[in-house]
Amino acid sequence: MRELAVRLGVNANTVAAAYRTLRERGVIETAGRRGSRVRPKPATTGREEIRVDVPEGVRDVADGNPDPALLPRLAEAFAAAAAQSDREPVLYGHDPVEPELARLVRAALDADGVPDGPIAVASGSLDAVERVLMAHLKPGDQVAVEDPGWGSLLDLVPALGLRTVPVGVDDEGPRTDDVRRALESGARAVIVTDRAQNPTGAAVGAARARALRSVLREHPETLLIEDDHGHGIVDVPLHPLAGATRHWVFVRSVAKAWGPDLRLSVFTGDAVTVDRVRGRQRLGPGWVSRLVQRAAVRLWRDGAVDTREVAASYGARRDALVRALAEHGVAAHGRSGMNVWVPVPDETGAVARLLHAGWAVAPGARFRLNTPPGIRITVSTLTAQETGPLAEAVAKAVGPAPSRTYV
Template identity: 80%
Template sequence: MGAGDLVPGQLLPPMRELAARLGVNPNTVAAAYRILRERGVIETAGRRGSRVRPKPATTGREHIRVEVPEGVRDVSSGNPDTALLPSVAKAFAAAAEQSDREPVLYGDAELEPELARRARAELAADGVPEGPLAVLSGSLDAIERVLAAHLKPGDTVAVEDPGWGSLLDLVPALGLRAAPVGVDDDGPRPDDVRRALEAGARVLIVTGRAQNPTGAAVSATRARALRSVLRAHPQTLLIEDDHGHGIVDVPLHPLAGVTRHWAFVRSVAKAYGPDLRLAVLTGDPVTVDRVRGRQRLGPGWVSRIVQRAVVRLWADGALDTTAVAAAYRERRTLLIDALAGHGIEAHGRTGMNVWVPVPDETGAVARLLHAGWAVAPGARFRIAAPPAVRITVSTLTARDAESLAAAVAAATGPTPARRYG
């Protein structure tokens, strides 16, 4: 494989067949396949066998995208509407002035006190248990550090399927195994979670709201069912991602505190701007202490100027979260209703994306591109889930929704209602 004799996408021989060909024990081949899978070199799809990955896991799924020619409308990016983001100029100017008066030096506290106070109050209001705080450079940075703090290569992580493409690549890049857990509009399916944990998964990662790509949000009923499953597996490391805070209008139903080790991550990227690169992490004392310790040996801390700017944005009420959530809800509803008018199933309870199951993903993406719409291939977000496309509704108007729905209908035809995870 290292010599380049095997090409991306090539099907590998069954393990027993290869063992017989090489004259070695089948367990040796199984171990080799396992190592290659853990390192993101190959991918396995059950009875369909193992194949060489198009690219190593460390390159990310971002390459599974379409090039957007001039004149084609891009609804694939997953980006927020820039018109709904607050201006950060005054906040950074105020933060810079504060840093001139109160410079941060080596050995000073990594956490801005006022940011900690405000973050802790909002977390408590949403029912997240009391715990120490840390500030990381975004949700993925926080999740990576939590995983590294508890796991060793070869451990299994239960992940949502469909789920966040960057996370699906992070897991094998860390030498970990991904156990896909089906998702519906109310979040991860309890039976799937139970099976994954009983099969040995040490971690469960859950998106509370605005799940990417499906828009799922964990309901109160689903949260009770998931807590029941987790109580039977108290050693599970639970990680919750609340990147949708500030852009959704449904309540949070946290699971944190049910297990011995837990982490809850809240990013400001979607609501205040991706370039801020800031997420607040809370969790059990052991987990947060390990994350902080490892952070000190790397970047040290997230810039206190950035932290102070975020505090100023919060203090000034720079974002009307109710209006932002309503805007994204209206745009999702417009597209989902327009698709329903064409007999097309779609999902999107919260957030800025709509997930549309399709019978032929590659064909649908190509035909929509030809019709003037660039959508995200579902392959970026799934392991075993059926084909689909993700549409970002951030900047859609009512006229856009009707036009796009007609294009989707022409590209795919009606699809029967079914599980999408």
């Protein structure tokens, strides 16, 4: 910094401020004595650009969307919510959380063993995660994230001026030793997907949860964020980590079970964290529409979605594809949710060959940091008649997978 200040003829504090601004905006990454480097691309560019354009006639199994046929119809729920809002209008100064929604959420969380805490509402899981991170961390702080993991989250962390620390994943969730190394190296927060992990389908089992809680208790000041976005579409039990650290948040979204366009997630956590998030939320959007919250209550009360049936449907499609791939000698992962992850030796070639064969899959680069290449296949709308041909096409495109692990 001193050398640059002399070269430019400016004060060293000016150079330091410039570096700080570049880091906060995600343009550069700093690594202490190892110096700083320009990121390969601006943090806000987004991994969503790493996608395949699906030509006409090509089957799209890349989009990550739920099956529209399994989503509830919303007209009746919103009509009932609108009628309630006509009778009981929500005005400035009212509670930002619909009381009945809070009651239903709390009862469900109690049943799943999530510790008690205040209830708050956000506009989807990513909105909740962003608000929680900003409530506790400062630019330059390290965040342990799953690798492979949710592409939008891998974009969000550096966009906030934070630094990602990759944590390996297997079928049971984040690897315990990787989480320990990340925390010992200075990570101030860790983000864990409990079930239906995107893109691998991993789900945290009982033994892994005990091991992770033990590691987290050794670092009680760590901010723990759990994302249970698969609630309502999974057939594996929840093993929450919440409460293992002083500051924690547990997030649930309705996107996969009731529809992405509702833009609704609920979360609980320690009182300090939730209070910080709700306080900052009041200075921005104020609250998530109580009309939407009331519609969610109606959907919940009416049992608009048979969660067992939905989970069974996704599970059958997912398991069928994993079995069909195994018959062709291709290892694949998909313990829960609506995606299957296939490690491949040549990601670009595999995607291109599958596209030529009539199948559009998601390039693994959208979800990877240090993990070797792979492809993600969304099975949510895959039919029984399509499973065999898809597995055969994958086998021809990728050959036997290099290993049965992600890293």
